[in-house]
Amino acid sequence: MTTHQTATGDLVLDEVVAIIADVIGDDFLLxxxxxxxxxxxxDLAMESIEFVALAERLQxxxxxxxxxxxxxxxxxxxxxxxxxxxxxxxxxxxxxTEASGA
Amino acid sequence: xxxxxxxxVKLHVQxxxxxxxxxxxTVVFVHGLVIDNLSSFYYTLAAPVVDAGAExxxxxxxxxxxxxxxxxxxxxxxxVADLDGLLDAIGVRHPVYLLGNSFGAILATRMAIVHPERxxxxxxxxxxxxxxxxxxxxxxxxxSLTVGALGLERQPLPxxxxxxxxxxxxxxxxxxxLLNGTTLIDDLALTPAIPARMLESLECPVLAAYGxxxxxxxxxxxxxxxxxxxxxxxxxxLAHTILADGTDDLRDLVLGWIDQVAAPxxxxxxxx
Numbered sequence: 001m002t003t004h005q006t007a008t009g010d011l012v013l014d015e016v017v018a019i020i021a022d023v024i025g026d027d028f029l030l031x032x033x034x035x036x037x038x039x040x041x042x043d044l045a046m047e048s049i050e051f052v053a054l055a056e057r058l059q060x061x062x063x064x065x066x067x068x069x070x071x072x073x074x075x076x077x078x079x080x081x082x083x084x085x086x087x088x089x090x091x092x093x094x095x096x097t098e099a100s101g102a
Numbered sequence: 103x104x105x106x107x108x109x110x111v112k113l114h115v116q117x118x119x120x121x122x123x124x125x126x127x128t129v130v131f132v133h134g135l136v137i138d139n140l141s142s143f144y145y146t147l148a149a150p151v152v153d154a155g156a157e158x159x160x161x162x163x164x165x166x167x168x169x170x171x172x173x174x175x176x177x178x179x180x181x182v183a184d185l186d187g188l189l190d191a192i193g194v195r196h197p198v199y200l201l202g203n204s205f206g207a208i209l210a211t212r213m214a215i216v217h218p219e220r221x222x223x224x225x226x227x228x229x230x231x232x233x234x235x236x237x238x239x240x241x242x243x244x245x246s247l248t249v250g251a252l253g254l255e256r257q258p259l260p261x262x263x264x265x266x267x268x269x270x271x272x273x274x275x276x277x278x279x280l281l282n283g284t285t286l287i288d289d290l291a292l293t294p295a296i297p298a299r300m301l302e303s304l305e306c307p308v309l310a311a312y313g314x315x316x317x318x319x320x321x322x323x324x325x326x327x328x329x330x331x332x333x334x335x336x337x338x339x340l341a342h343t344i345l346a347d348g349t350d351d352l353r354d355l356v357l358g359w360i361d362q363v364a365a366p367x368x369x370x371x372x373x374x
Contacts, residue, residue, distance in 0.1 A: 045269040048141035049167045052116060056104070069118050073149025076349070080145060
């Protein structure tokens with residue numbers, strides 16, 4: 001996995017940004033700084049099939065603790081694509097917290 | 103990305119399993135042509151199907167989504183061979199429910215005719231019945247795709263430097279590569295019609311859903327004449343795009359039908 005993005009110090013955010021770069025291609029991100037406020041549709045112009053690949057990669061990374069099918073199952077496509085990177089990161093973090101019983 | 107080699111082509115597959123150890127059924131989703139891919143199901147019906155206890159298998163047809171785009175092999179029987187090979191490759195031996203949308207419904211029907219042992223039931227969403235009487239539709243579709251292909255050839259691709267242009271540029275590139283860089287149009291033009299007597303050979307239960315204002319609504323009469331175990335649902339006020347525009351009603355219809363049809367099989371399996 002390669003990315004030109006600068007690490008933010010937030011482990012989950014950095015990992016998600018790296019996976020995004022891997023899914024949609026580093027060349028498209030040269031002019032875009034991906035932050036928690038970056039939206040998948042408006043800023044990254046991510047295709048719906050790319051979001052499927054992203055979800056799968058995240059599922060592989062975070063395992064059974066994070067149920068992305070259930071996550072997207074509660075939203076329609078418009079709502080999903082309007083998500084920001086930060087909202088996705090928050091969901092991952094929330095699942096991890098619940099899994100650890102904290 | 104989960105890639106499966108089937109019938110000589112790499113296909114992108116998403117396999118979503120329910121939390122229960124034994125799924126109540128397996129539903130394989132088959133999407134439509136050119137502008138479609140598995141994501142149209144991923145964000146609509148797949149999660150509810152999994153939530154209801156079934157396994158959902160979604161795949162991109164060759165040339166679509168994140169599957170490989172070989173230069174040839176886009177006829178209906180190629181699609182059947184791809185799906186047959188895919189099920190072999192992922193080790194699915196039991197009969198599955200095929201849910202096809204638009205062209206995917208035609209492909210699913212063909213699959214059930216050629217490989218009846220693999221299909222427990224058919225869910226046809228806005229599927230054209232390509233019988234002898236409708237053969238002109240294949241020509242119409244090929245002509246429409248050809249017009250689109252010529253338009254793409256003449257349309258300059260937007261520059262792919264900015265994110266706002268990225269999605270459109272990729273979409274145009276995909277359609278251009280598929281319509282002008284493969285034999286898809288020629289293959290579909292040569293696709294043999296499914297004779298009505300073959301529809302009569304369908305033994306599995308069939309659920310057919312159409313929009314009241316769809317140009318394909320005439321297929322309902324054909325199905326009623328030739329398919330014995332048939333349930334039809336017509337969505338008032340909707341046209342061809344009932345998957346997108348009538349998602350909630352379609353979801354409820356599909357889940358209710360699968361529950362009704364699959365339940366006896368489950369009881370049998372539990373006893374056996």
